[in-house]
Amino acid sequence: xxxxxxxxxxxxxxxxxxxxxxxxxxxxxxxxxxxxxxxxxxxxxxxxxxxxxxxxxxxxxxxxxxxxxxxxxxxxxxxxxxxxxxxxxxxxxxxxxxxxxxxxxxxxxxxxxxxxxxxxxxxxxxxxxxxxxxxxxxxxxxxxxxxxxxxxxxxxxxxxxxxxxxxxxxxxxxxxxxxxxxxxxxxxxxxxxxxxxxxxxxxxxxxxxxxxxxxxxxxxxxxxxxxxxxxxxxxxxxxxxxxxxxxxxxxxxxxxxxxxxxxxxxxxxxxxxxxxxxxxxxxxxxxxxxxxxxxxxxxxxxxxxxxxxxxxxxxxxxxxxxxxxxxxxxxxxxxxxxxxxxxxxxxxxxxxxxxxxxxxxxxxxxxxxxxxxxxxxxxxxxxxxxxxxxxxxxxxxxxxxxxxxxxxxxxxxxxxxxxxxxxxxxxxxxxxxxxxxxxxxxxxxxxxxxxxxxxxxxxxxxxxxxxxxxxxxxxxxxxxxxxxxxxxxxxxxxxxxxxxxxxxxxxxxxxxxxxxx
Amino acid sequence: xxxxxxxxxxxxxxxxxxxxxxxxxxxxxxxxxxxxxxxxxxxxxxxxxxxxxxxxxxxxxxxxxxxxxxxxxxxxxxxxxxxxxxxxxxxxxxxxxxxxxxxxxxxxxxxxxxxxxxxxxxxxxxxxxxxxxxxxxxxxxxxxxxxxxxxxxxxxxxxxxxxxxxxxxxxxxxxxxxxxxxxxxxxxxxxxxxxxxxxxxxxxxxxxxxxxxxxxxxxxxxxxxxxxxxxxxxxxxxxxxxxxxxxxxxxxxxxxxxxxxxxxxxxxxxxxxxxxxxxxxxxxxxxxxxxxxxxxxxxxxxxxxxx
Numbered sequence: 001x002x003x004x005x006x007x008x009x010x011x012x013x014x015x016x017x018x019x020x021x022x023x024x025x026x027x028x029x030x031x032x033x034x035x036x037x038x039x040x041x042x043x044x045x046x047x048x049x050x051x052x053x054x055x056x057x058x059x060x061x062x063x064x065x066x067x068x069x070x071x072x073x074x075x076x077x078x079x080x081x082x083x084x085x086x087x088x089x090x091x092x093x094x095x096x097x098x099x100x101x102x103x104x105x106x107x108x109x110x111x112x113x114x115x116x117x118x119x120x121x122x123x124x125x126x127x128x129x130x131x132x133x134x135x136x137x138x139x140x141x142x143x144x145x146x147x148x149x150x151x152x153x154x155x156x157x158x159x160x161x162x163x164x165x166x167x168x169x170x171x172x173x174x175x176x177x178x179x180x181x182x183x184x185x186x187x188x189x190x191x192x193x194x195x196x197x198x199x200x201x202x203x204x205x206x207x208x209x210x211x212x213x214x215x216x217x218x219x220x221x222x223x224x225x226x227x228x229x230x231x232x233x234x235x236x237x238x239x240x241x242x243x244x245x246x247x248x249x250x251x252x253x254x255x256x257x258x259x260x261x262x263x264x265x266x267x268x269x270x271x272x273x274x275x276x277x278x279x280x281x282x283x284x285x286x287x288x289x290x291x292x293x294x295x296x297x298x299x300x301x302x303x304x305x306x307x308x309x310x311x312x313x314x315x316x317x318x319x320x321x322x323x324x325x326x327x328x329x330x331x332x333x334x335x336x337x338x339x340x341x342x343x344x345x346x347x348x349x350x351x352x353x354x355x356x357x358x359x360x361x362x363x364x365x366x367x368x369x370x371x372x373x374x375x376x377x378x379x380x381x382x383x384x385x386x387x388x389x390x391x392x393x394x395x396x397x398x399x400x401x402x403x404x405x406x407x408x409x410x411x412x413x414x415x416x417x418x419x420x421x422x423x424x425x426x427x428x429x430x431x432x433x434x435x436x437x438x439x440x441x442x443x444x445x446x447x448x449x450x451x452x453x454x455x456x457x458x459x460x461x462x463x464x465x466x467x468x469x470x471x472x473x474x475x476x477x478x479x480x481x482x483x484x485x486x487x488x489x490x491x492x493x494x495x496x497x498x499x500x501x502x503x504x505x506x507x508x509x510x511x512x513x514x515x516x517x
Numbered sequence: 518x519x520x521x522x523x524x525x526x527x528x529x530x531x532x533x534x535x536x537x538x539x540x541x542x543x544x545x546x547x548x549x550x551x552x553x554x555x556x557x558x559x560x561x562x563x564x565x566x567x568x569x570x571x572x573x574x575x576x577x578x579x580x581x582x583x584x585x586x587x588x589x590x591x592x593x594x595x596x597x598x599x600x601x602x603x604x605x606x607x608x609x610x611x612x613x614x615x616x617x618x619x620x621x622x623x624x625x626x627x628x629x630x631x632x633x634x635x636x637x638x639x640x641x642x643x644x645x646x647x648x649x650x651x652x653x654x655x656x657x658x659x660x661x662x663x664x665x666x667x668x669x670x671x672x673x674x675x676x677x678x679x680x681x682x683x684x685x686x687x688x689x690x691x692x693x694x695x696x697x698x699x700x701x702x703x704x705x706x707x708x709x710x711x712x713x714x715x716x717x718x719x720x721x722x723x724x725x726x727x728x729x730x731x732x733x734x735x736x737x738x739x740x741x742x743x744x745x746x747x748x749x750x751x752x753x754x755x756x757x758x759x760x761x762x763x764x765x766x767x768x769x770x771x772x773x774x775x776x777x778x779x780x781x782x783x784x785x786x787x788x789x790x791x792x793x794x795x796x797x798x799x800x801x802x803x804x805x806x807x808x809x810x811x812x813x814x815x816x817x818x819x820x821x822x823x824x
Contacts, residue, residue: 033684036782039601046601047555120573124555176604192602192609193782194686194774227684227772231668235676236683393785395554396547 268321636710
């Protein structure tokens with residue numbers, strides 16, 4: 001056989017091509033894979049956790065949350081309010097720059113607030129800013145907000161990414177192709193449905209966010225990519241295409257055992273998964289039927305069976321990490337697991353094992369919630385409640401729950417495993433104050449309690465009122481807490497990532513990350 | 518020929534029109550409109566504000582009026598803007614449609630390239646172990662769901678061997694999703710080719726050609742293949758539509774940024790303009806492919822033209 005120089009070169013080329021193909025694809029920037037994409041880069045146009053997490057990287061907020069979920073100074077180095085709680089004055093840090101090099105000052109804060117209150121396109125979270133009637137620029141680094149009435153939940157809101165400060169240089173394409181903020185990461189591109197590409201903001205100064213790094217991120221780039229299939233995310237982690245991703249739940253024990261990847265579980269997420277009921281028709285218009293469900297539900301066993309130690313039972317209608325949460329207090333009012341008591345209550349209502357109470361059980365798809373629903377279904381069956389599980393996406397669930405509350409005819413019940421997350425007990429106002437997020441249970445008595453929780457500026461007095469609201473909801477089994485956290489809270493992290501952590505309310509921090517290995 | 522094409526075009530437009538009507542009716546039958554869903558977990562937005570947003574999007578109008586408004590915009594070449602994000606729908610689709618088309622065409626190429634020779638060989642060796650073996654393989658191929666085959670290919674080629682990337686939209690990323698879609702369709706083509714070839718080979722004109730002493734290769738190429746491939750060509754048109762549909766599952770597994778995934782996301786969010794735009798584009802592509810296939814069929818078989 002004769003080898004010419006040319007044929008040898010061809011063979012060498014084939015070998016080098018195959019070795020290039022065989023080489024694992026190594027990511028150079030930090031790559032975070034998630035199951036879905038953001039809705040918008042405009043913080044006023046979405047409410048999903050997927051969107052919030054991205055805004056927290058692009059934009060700054062006036063305040064930040066500490067590890068316990070308390071608001072601390074950030075872009076605003078200090079703030080004060082009048083005694084009535086109707087005027088707040090914020091002093092801004094000097095020298096903060098937007099990604100386009102312009103200074104971030106009071107004009108940008110006013111621009112953001114005006115955009116939130118724009119009558120034509122109000123922010124999806126307009127109500128959470130509070131009854132702001134004016135945003136007045138005192139000087140370039142001082143802004144005064146005037147409120148129609150006291151609203152204590154505004155301060156923690158200003159530490160959440162819903163209140164991200166948008167630079168006033170954002171023009172056409174804002175929210176889709178442009179997103180100028182002052183956060184640690186600058187947007188390079190967004191390919192909808194595929195990926196967001198960021199470069200580090202070299203001018204960044206961290207005043208109050210939980211990152212240890214006081215300045216710009218250590219790594220040059222960050223890519224947030226969409227990988228809907230959990231097994232594909234895990235495979236990408238193993239091949240180093242991806243550094244951080246939510247793993248398939250069923251594989252978490254195996255991942256932990258193998259030690260191949262680190263599992264990071266977010267704490268203090270504020271996420272609350274709970275039972276609620278179609279309250280305006282039988283059987284759940286009777287408190288005994290709701291209590292029967294609550295007493296028949298052994299959340300601790302079910303959670304342990306499905307999530308192991310990744311999630312924990314929750315006693316309060318507002319979850320751990322949120323102001324007012326107190327497990328011992330809530331345990332006194334939350335109907336405890338007691339199947340005999342559940343049977344007795346059902347018997348009083350005329351139900352038995354032969355003639356069970358029939359209800360639909362609406363469950364949000366994903367995150368193994370369908371399996372959890374099956375465990376709950378079996379628990380309810382043991383006391384004589386026949387629940388038919390209906391799995392649906394979160395959009396359908398929200399629409400359906402409201403529909404069920406508006407339907408006052410019929411005798412078949414409807415209950416749902418609802419999920420909400422918020423950084424403040426004001427969530428109870430949104431859910432249960434007239435007219436109610438889903439048009440469910442409301443009462444003048446509860447309205448009065450919830451009104452008070454918004455205006456009491458003294459934290460101790462407010463806590464008492466929040467607890468009063470929680471006791472009311474628990475005793476009447478209106479809001480039966482099950483567990484926390486509930487979604488997007490587990491991260492598998494590649495071994496060559498150092499410094500990854502998750503701040504309260506599921507905000508991953510990338511500024512501290514150093515890629516090595 | 519022109520009359521033939523004209524009829525096909527007219528039927529194509531009718532199909533697309535019926536599809537748009539059905540989709541408009543169906544998306545409104547699902548509980549929850551896009552604004553309701555968008556604002557469902559919004560803190561403190563008043564019902565009046567939500568109603569104002571609904572009005573601005575025309576969602577307060579009766580369904581027939583909404584449909585007419587949509588058609589009016591459509592005739593002006595405007596597919597509307599997405600409800601979430603406010604991007605032009607056309608732009609969103611144009612960004613992703615090439616990915617899905619590339620996937621479907623590559624998968625079709627793989628399916629034909631593997632399926633037709635397999636079927637031909639099985640027919641040629643009818644009743645032998647080769648035939649039985651190939652048909653067993655094809656049944657296995659048809660029986661494998663896309664999500665299972667996709668994950669198996671992913672584990673083997675990306676995870677175990679490390680030859681190909683797991684996810685993304687680069688050139689190498691196309692191989693695994695195209696193989697997933699192509700292999701199961703190859704099995705369908707193999708079975709169809711086999712039965713068609715066996716049928717043709719038993720016909721008088723083929724027997725006569727053999728009896729005349731023509732070389733075997735010539736008979737197979739000129740007489741058997743040309744007649745036997747007609748149903749295969751028809752099937753290509755039908756399978757293309759299935760491949761576009763099947764791409765939805767495959768796009769999810771391999772994070773391929775195509776219109777299928779976009780449509781699934783839009784359905785969850787009830788983003789009507791995207792759903793309508795997707796169905797319109799999808800049906801347009803399928804109708805165009807069907808017309809091309811029909812035309813090709815007419816070229817291959819003069820009897821069709823005359824009819």
